[in-house]
Structures are given as C-alpha cells and as structure tokens.
Amino acid sequence: MGKNYIKNIDLAEVLTMVDLVLYQDKQIVSKTLVQSSALSLTLFAFDKDEEISSHASDGDAMIIALDGEGEITIADEKFVVKKGETIVMPANKPHAVYAQEPFKMLLIVVFPQE
Template sequence: MVSRTLAQGKPLSVTLFAFDRGEEISSHSSPGDALVYILDGESEITIGNEKHIVKSGEAIVMPNNVPHGLVAQERFKMLLIVIFNLS
C-alpha cells in the first residue's frame, strides 16, 4: 500500500491510496465521517458488519466511530476524505 496525504487539518484530511491485490487495512474506527471514492479497481469494504464491493467510479460513506476496514479485490486506488466534528 502506498499513500500520499494531500491535505491535513483540524476540519478534514484528504489522502490518496494505492493498493495491490490482497492488501488490506484492518478494522478500525475514526472520530470523523469518511468518504471513500474509488478511482480505479475494486475493493471489499466492511462497515460495521456489512460488506460492500465498491468499484471504480463509486463512493461509499463510513460513519464516524463505526469500525471499518478493506481488502483489495484487485489493484485499486482510492481517495479518502475524512471530515472531523469540531464541536
């Protein structure tokens, strides 16, 4: 997996990721709501107990404080945007 942070601040973070087939991010939770946009390829993304196959051109939202993780079904690239609650 390769990642590049494009923007990082208190209200949000924007990161570009590239994965090889079979690479994964283990289940974890985040204090911010996250939007994943698949730029290329396909991934299985688990949010809570639900598994989703997300493909190039599709997006999925991962709510804050809900465990989530992913496994690359093939090589893929994604843009991750996390919005943090500042209150």
Template sequence: MEQMMKNISVAEVLPFADLVNYSEGQVASRTLAQNDAVSLTLFAFDQNEEISTHASHGDALVIALDGIGEITIDGQKYKLEKGEAILMPAGHPHAVRAIGRFKMFLAVVFPPPERKD
C-alpha cells in the same frame, strides 16, 4: 497566503488516479491535506492488501478511482468499483481490502473541537 494542500501541483490539470502508484505487496498513499478539520488522501492497494478494522472520529468518504475494493462497515461487506463511493460513518468500525489492485480517494471530515467557554 499559505497553501493548505500539499503533494499536488497548483493550476494544472492532472490525472487524479495517477497521483499515487501501485507498489507490489503494499498500500501506497499520498496525503493532500491533513489538519484538525479534514484529511484528504489517495491510496493505491496492491491485490489483497488491506487496512484492517478500525474506527475514526470523523466521517470518511471513499471514492473508488481504479479496480475493485471491499469496504467493511460494522461487519457488512460492500463491493466498490471505479466511480462509486461509500460513506463510512464516524465511530463505526470499518476496513478496506483490495480484491484486485485498487485505488481510492479518502476524504475524512472531523467534528469541530469542543468549545471550552
């Protein structure tokens, strides 16, 4: 059977937050899965780096792994610390900014494709 996840070892206990490293002045990422149904990605933001406001057609769950991030949803700002999570609903404008260095896991679940009967 084809392995559906990538960029991660199989049957090995791993320090999850260490699977993506900070890079000075950048947002680094490691994609673990990407298809029409789901996207799983680890991110490491250097201080003050950001992903600017955009919207997704899937629900996006952010789980903070390290540091403190600022999540903006529909113009409302939320502080997210290690171990906390927030759901960014589909179709709503959102952004992510690192207050200090910040690592997060992003899981996006997309709606099923419309059937054409």
C-alpha cells in the same frame, strides 16, 4: 504569496487523480494531500490482497474509488466499490478496506469541529 492548504500535488494545473499515486508490489501506497483538525484528504493505491484492518475514526470517511475494486467492511456489513463509486463510512463505526484486485481510492475524512 499566501499559504497553500493542499500539498504533495501541483496546483493550478489539470491533473488526473488516478495517476497521482502508483501501485507498488505487495504494498499500500498513500499520499496525503490535506491533514488538519477538520479534514483529511489522502490518495491510496493498494496492491491486490492488501488491506487496512478494522478501525474506527471520529470523523465521517468517504471513499471515492478511482481504479479497480475494493471490499469495504462497515461494522459487520461488506460492500464492494468499483471505479467511479463512492461509499461513506460513518464516524465511530469500525471499518476496513480490502483490495480484491489492485485498487486506488481517494479518502476524505471530515472531523467534528464542536
């Protein structure tokens, strides 16, 4: 058998992405699906009012909102993303995530390979 590159979820099975990470009271729950020098895939569930404070990444980071609503800050500009919406946080720009209500997202980060 070959090596699997996606972890922490069942393979060769139909899954509902939003159900793969569960809300927990006053917490941020994350589940890493891929972590490599080129790519990171992580599921997050934020309880209401939880946040990841401002930071920067050397890769472009795409959020796909799976449930609820989150406020995304990129540099000094605020955006609201709702279930089914997507936003990209450009590499090397400070960004933050705040859950205005319970919020689930898939975070995809693509890192430079030069």
